[in-house]
Amino acid sequence: MFSANVRRVLAGQNRSLQGNISLQPVQAPLLQFGQVVRSLFIQTESTPNPESIKFLPGKTVLDVEEGGEVGNGFYCTRQDKDEIARSPLAKLIFAVxxxxxxxxxxxxxxxxxxxEGSWGHIRTPVFGAIMDHYASGKPALxxxxxxxxxxxxxxxxxxxALVKEILEARxxxxxxxxxxxxRYVDYDEETGIVKVRLAGSCVGCPSSSVTLKNGVENMLMHYIEEVTAVEAIEDESDDGNNSADVMVEQTKSGDSSNDEDKKKMKTYEERLAAAGIPFSD
Structure with missing residues (x-):
């Protein structure tokens, strides 16, 4: 799901992301825009999930001016017909x-x-889909x-509120x-369990469960004493199962030494400040 570098970021270490990131520049064919000929330079970047690749067109994909919620991005699977219909770019990519x-x-x-698919057969058509999208002039969403x-x-x-703030900001x-x-899904006040949903390269990544516990769960439990565990669920359309796949469930019972050392936050503002998140009304 995430690289070791991202796990270090979630653990609070202020280091630059490093790793074996493969950038593969691809010079797209010349595109004709009326009388103006332009070229599109697309790069690809590997992710911790071997089934996922990041494509970087060197241009804005989701623009706030288009109504996009950039912080959250836009995610859809092949089964999400209504969602695909909202995105001209996604529609072109799913044609592959x-x-x-x-x-x-x-x-x-x-x-x-x-x-079961091969990037050797998929990568080039995806390049073409992205190029066709930018040639069309349509918004991504x-x-x-x-x-x-x-x-x-x-x-x-x-x-x-604290869970949402930390998820969004940190x-x-x-x-x-x-x-x-x-993405935040639910919080059970009786059990203290936070449920989240993974998207993009996180879905199906071999390191998902380990990173979710060591990164996301540890951070939420550190700053929010009421949280006892984090569970990641996958949509039925993603894994083909009839029920949600619980990837992580780790309670913090018995961790009394950690509880004793934990500073008791009295107000919402103090707890946000402890997580390094500025408070604003």
Whole structure:
């Protein structure tokens, strides 16, 4: 799901992301825009998930002016017909056989293939789809809902608001570095379990469960004492199972020494400050 570098970011270490990132520049064929001839230079970047590749066109993909919620991106699978219809770019990419899901970020597109597919047969057609999109002049997304998974509502509890803030400000940016995304789903006040959904290169990545616990779960449990565990669920369309696949479930019972050392935050503002997130009304 995430690289070792992203896990270090989630652990609070202020280091630059490093690793074996393969940039593969591809000079696209010349595109004709009326009387103006332009070229599109697309790069690809590997992700920790061998089934996913980041495509970087060197241009904005999701623009706020188009109504896009850049922080959250746009994710859809081949089964999400209504969602695909909202994105001219995703529609072109899904025309390529073997594409399982598409994630649109601010300046990149993450394409995930089915395990049985071959990048040798998929990569070039995806390049073509992205080039055709920019040649069309259409927006990547025709409309995006104003409410996102981390929108804080008036009836949200303090714990839920904190979870959403930390996911949005601390965790999501690190996850998106690897071409993926993580979205808030639910918080159970009785058990203290936070449920999230993975997207982009995170879906099906071999290191998902380990990183989710060591990165996401540890961070939320550190700053929010009410959180006891984080569970990641996958859509039925992603894994073919009849029930959600629980990837991580780790309680913190018995960790009394950690509890004793933990500073007790009295207010919502203090807890946000401890997580390094500026508070604003």
């Amino acid at each position: 056989e073997g594409v399982k899901s598409v994630y649109l970020g601010q300046d990149f597109v993450t394409v995930t293939k089915y395990a 025709s409309a995006v809902a104003e409410v996102t998974d981390t929108t804080i509502f008036d009836d949200d509890s303090e714990v839920v 965790i999501r940016p690190a996850v998106q570095e690897d071409g993926g995304d993580i």
